[in-house]
Amino acid sequence: MRDVWGLLSFLPHGRALKRKSLGGPISTEPRINDRIRVPEVRLVGPNGEQVGIVSIHDALKLAQEADLDLVEVAATARPPVCKLMDYGKFKYESAMKAREARRNQAHTIIKEIKLRPKIDPHDYETKKGHVVRFLKAGDKVKVTIMFRGREQSRPELGFRLLQRLAEDVTELGFVESQAKQDGRNMIMVIGPHKKKAEAKAEKAAARAQRGDEPAGEGPPVEDAASEAQPQQ
Template sequence: MRLVGPEGEQVGIVPLERALQLASDVDLDLVEVAPMARPPVCKLMDFGKFKYESALKAREARRNQQQTVIKEMKLRPKIDPHDYETKKGHVVRFLKAGDKVKVTIMFRGREQSRPELGFRLLRRLSEEISDLGFVEASPKQDGRNMIMVLAPHRATKAAAATAGHRSREPRDAEAAGAPAATADTSTSAE
């Protein structure tokens, strides 16, 4: 077998017994790194330290991953203008937070024969929020529902990520070291 030393230097081709003897002399483990090579390649290393460092790297990679959250907003084709504005406000808030939004239009009864109403509503919503996000999945009919997915722009996501770091700071004025503001609740009857 071909043997590689602890610092990566080539020791050469040695028999298995000699490799095990070298490993025990320097108090390291003999680890087979390329079993399919001819001859197989083994390395002298501290295997416990190797496993610990690889676990640390994996944990760091998970920490740096970004979680994708999909929020859902349900609408009806005959939605009242005020209700539409309220729902649109929720969609805007979700997009500003950096989340994707799944917008669902639910059809009931005769509404199912008029899918163009839902399509127009979804198109109107996508045009009104175009500065915050874009249509990731265009509207499509799925049984009684019509579904569209909106995703935030990269700049919006980046702003949400930096705002997320700032939100961990103390919100309370006393916790931040500023004096507490007192509200004057007294009334004067003159």
């Protein structure tokens, strides 16, 4: 029997017929309750306790008695792992956490301060003052040590300077990203303590609600590079 598709796959003008896509979008939602079609599961209780391997019938019965849902949390395990939970509440809390994370990320501003490994005391205090001001405002600070010439053979100088700066501002922030070499430079990121960052996010949200500024936008980012010119 001839392959009908082979005969009809090309039109006279050379335009191929497209095969119709079968099936719909793949769901990312976990299977719950009677949609879990396996003979047995490894059951986890609502508080994380290990119940063990039970039949799907018994697992569904326990979920019904507890007025909870049976949710498949590890479909590729053998047998699949299922947990007893309030799935509606779980989805709501997950959505709220994701929304909060996006909001905090939108209000995060990273400032940058640049130093030389052999910076003089007065300039160091000036640059440290910038870091203190940024952390108090709830902003992260990227500190960059710039090496030139023979200084590149002395990375320990930059590492010690970054350690010193982190210790000097420890009451306002913490080392979020440890010192690491980045080409000719060495960088470290200092983040504000959580209360400072949360206070800034709340102020920005309040301004957005009043209509002072659009949500997700903060004040203009200062050009920290201009504040932190390389030392001669």
